[in-house]
Amino acid sequence: MAQTIKSWATPLAIGSFTISAVTGLLIFFDLEIGIIEPVHKWLSWLLVAGVLLHLSSNWKQFTGYFSKKPALGIIGAALIVAVASLLPIFGEDEDGKEGGKEGTGKVAVQLLESSSLETIALVTKTTPKLLVEQLEKNGIMVKAQSLTIQEIASNNRKSEREILGAVLGNVKGSTENDGDND
Numbered sequence: 001m002a003q004t005i006k007s008w009a010t011p012l013a014i015g016s017f018t019i020s021a022v023t024g025l026l027i028f029f030d031l032e033i034g035i036i037e038p039v040h041k042w043l044s045w046l047l048v049a050g051v052l053l054h055l056s057s058n059w060k061q062f063t064g065y066f067s068k069k070p071a072l073g074i075i076g077a078a079l080i081v082a083v084a085s086l087l088p089i090f091g092e093d094e095d096g097k098e099g100g101k102e103g104t105g106k107v108a109v110q111l112l113e114s115s116s117l118e119t120i121a122l123v124t125k126t127t128p129k130l131l132v133e134q135l136e137k138n139g140i141m142v143k144a145q146s147l148t149i150q151e152i153a154s155n156n157r158k159s160e161r162e163i164l165g166a167v168l169g170n171v172k173g174s175t176e177n178d179g180d181n182d
Contacts, residue, residue: 013050
């Protein structure tokens with residue numbers, strides 16, 4: 001029985017690890033095309049099953065690692081990282097809260113991305129015309145000041161973050177000159 005499990009547990013672990021690694025790297029680099037995210041989330045269960053079956057069929061060899069200091073160090077470090085990743089101080093929790101507070105930075109960016117240049121000009125204490133000029137200096141065409149960052153991004157085939165970065169890139173310089181620091 002153990003030999004039967006071993007004959008397909010290791011290939012299952014290797015195959016599912018490959019899927020998880022490839023999709024995880026693509027997600028890391030924001031290349032979420034097709035069904036990469038759901039494949040990564042759901043097929044990770046295959047990795048868990050494969051590893052558990054692999055462990056059960058190689059239990060004696062696995063327990064041998066607990067008598068070796070380097071192996072214990074690696075296993076201990078992995079457990080510490082796993083437990084630390086559950087703490088809300090390192091990112092968002094399941095409620096979208098960051099560090100025990102609402103993820104205000106993320107919410108602010110989303111709100112700005114859905115705002116028009118006219119609204120962003122009010123927030124950044126500048127004029128829509130200056131924001132349009134800033135974008136055009138970066139090769140981004142703006143048809144109207146009433147367009148949102150999302151619409152401008154779509155029209156220019158760029159990401160919202162890219163457009164927002166270009167808009168906000170020179171904001172600090174424009175607010176320092178007006179003397180209003182509230």
